[in-house]
Each structure stands twice: as C-alpha cells, then as structure tokens.
Amino acid sequence: xxxxxxxxxxxxxxxxxxxxxxxxxxxxxxxxxxxxxxxxxxxxxxxxxxxxxxxxxxxxxxxxxxxxxxxxxxxxxxxxxxxxxxxxxxx
Numbered sequence: 001x002x003x004x005x006x007x008x009x010x011x012x013x014x015x016x017x018x019x020x021x022x023x024x025x026x027x028x029x030x031x032x033x034x035x036x037x038x039x040x041x042x043x044x045x046x047x048x049x050x051x052x053x054x055x056x057x058x059x060x061x062x063x064x065x066x067x068x069x070x071x072x073x074x075x076x077x078x079x080x081x082x083x084x085x086x087x088x089x090x091x
Contacts, residue, residue: 016045
C-alpha cells in the first residue's frame with residue numbers, strides 16, 4: 001500500500017512539473033484589491049489544489065461530520081434489547 005501511495009505521489013509531482021514547464025507564459029490575475037502575474041502552470045496547479053481542498057472541506061462538512069454525530073448519538077444509546085429465542089427453535 002505504501003508503494004502504491006509513493007508511486008501516485010511521484011506521478012502527481014511529475015505531472016505538476018510537466019504542467020509547470022510547458023505553461024511558462026505569464027498570466028495576469030486581478031483580485032480586485034491587488035493584481036498578481038504568476039506563470040500559467042503555477043496558476044493552474046494552485047487552482048487545482050484550491051479546488052481539491054475546497055471539495056474536501058465541503059465533503060467533510062456535508063457528509064463526514066453528520067455521520068460522526070449520528071454515530072456518537074447511536075453509541076450513547078443503550079443497545080436495543082431483543083427477546084432471547086430458544087436455540088432449538090421451539091416456543
């Protein structure tokens with residue numbers, strides 16, 4: 001499992017390096033209060049990273065936290081008692 005994670009990390013780094021190397025043209029980004037001029041490759045990589053982080057936060061807030069709260073409520077409740085049935089099936 002560690003080897004697969006390492007290979008994926010190396011592949012992502014290589015793809016980011018290629019993306020940055022092939023897109024060196026400067027791009028002007030106006031942020032209303034300031035203006036930045038990064039290379040296009042860096043702007044693409046940072047935008048992708050920001051999208052991944054915001055997506056992770058959205059998933060955490062909309063799915064993970066409600067499920068954790070539900071699990072903690074269920075763990076606080078005593079287990080439901082069921083009537084014990086005879087082992088041979090006779091009543």
